[in-house]
Amino acid sequence: xxxxxxxxxxxxxxxxxxxxLQCAQDMNHEYMSWYRQDPGMGLRLIxxxxxxxxxxQGEVPNGYNVSRSTTEDFPLRLLSAAxxxxxxxxxxxxxxxxGGVYGYTFGSGTxxxxx
Amino acid sequence: GQQLNQSPQSMFIQExxxxxxxxxxxxxxxxxxxYKQDPxxxxxxxxxxxxxxELTSNGRLTAQFGITRKDSxxxxxxxxxxxVGIYFCAGxxxxxxxxFGTGTSLTVIP
Numbered sequence: 001x002x003x004x005x006x007x008x009x010x011x012x013x014x015x016x017x018x019x020x021l022q023c024a025q026d027m028n029h030e031y032m033s034w035y036r037q038d039p040g041m042g043l044r045l046i047x048x049x050x051x052x053x054x055x056x057q058g059e060v061p062n063g064y065n066v067s068r069s070t071t072e073d074f075p076l077r078l079l080s081a082a083x084x085x086x087x088x089x090x091x092x093x094x095x096x097x098x099g100g101v102y103g104y105t106f107g108s109g110t111x112x113x114x115x
Numbered sequence: 116g117q118q119l120n121q122s123p124q125s126m127f128i129q130e131x132x133x134x135x136x137x138x139x140x141x142x143x144x145x146x147x148x149x150y151k152q153d154p155x156x157x158x159x160x161x162x163x164x165x166x167x168x169e170l171t172s173n174g175r176l177t178a179q180f181g182i183t184r185k186d187s188x189x190x191x192x193x194x195x196x197x198x199v200g201i202y203f204c205a206g207x208x209x210x211x212x213x214x215f216g217t218g219t220s221l222t223v224i225p
Contacts, residue, residue: 004157031211042119042203042215043158050211058212090157103148104213106157 002026006091006107013081013114021076021110023091031094032074033058033104034066036087043090049074050096081114088112117142121204121216129224134191136219138204147187148205148213149178158203162189194223 007022025032033048035058045058049068063085065077074093078085088111092104121138128134138147146165150158162173164180164187171178175192187204204216 035215040217042217043205044215045212048211056211059214092157103160103163104158106150106159108155108157 004091004093004105004107006089006110008110009108010111011113013078013112015081015083015114017081019078019081021078021089021091021112023074023076023107024072025074025091025093025105026072027093027095027105028071029093029105030071030096032068033092034064034074034076035090035092036060037090037109038087046076046089078112083114086112086114117206117214119204119206119214119216121202121219123219124217125220125222127222127224128194130194130196132194134194134198134221135188136190136202137186137188138206138216139186140206140214141185142206142208143184144206144208145184146207146213147178147180148207149176149187149189150203150205152201152203152218154200161202191221194221196223196225199223 004025030051034046035043037043044060047066049055055066088109090109091107094104149161152158162178167184169180177190179188201218201220203218205213207213
């Protein structure tokens with residue numbers, strides 16, 4: 001099925017552990033991004049990429065790393081998990097038109113709990 | 116970061132009623148998006164707006180890009196039970212970063 005696939009759907013980590021959230025899209029979208037969603041705060045941009053080999057920081061990048069080695073994949077790495085990183089994480093992709101984002105397609109999310 | 120204020124925060128309406136919600140920003144945007152999120156799912160794009168004053172419809176949904184470029188509005192006509200969910204606005208002035216509102220939770224009473 002075409003779209004954005006996120007794995008895992010649920011994850012529990014201990015403080016200090018590291019892990020990678022996976023995101024893959026099969027729509028050949030140039031733009032990919034990671035958001036976190038917290039109650040009462042909407043979605044906040046963590047990192048984004050406009051193409052393979054190009055990444056940039058969003059609004060809340062601290063504690064997270066990304067890389068973009070292929071058009072299809074955009075993994076998000078938590079270096080040393082903290083309870084403040086408990087959240088729902090969404091990956092989103094979009095074609096680029098006129099140099100801008102056309103409109104995101106979101107994955108179904110990864111629910112992360114850090115204890 | 117940018118602050119987008121959505122109002123109302125929540126709505127409880129009878130099936131068949133019309134719904135209006137809005138989103139305001141402290142900054143000028145050149146793109147506005149409206150999304151709907153169902154429980155346990157990612158947001159789904161409803162309408163995209165690219166020009167000040169633009170009025171765009173998608174079925175029973177109509178959205179407008181405010182003339183000041185600091186606000187946008189979403190209307191849903193003749194609500195039905197499947198309209199239940201959280202509606203988010205999102206705005207951008209760079210094309211690479213979108214800022215999301217905190218959402219309007221809609222409950223439709225049959």
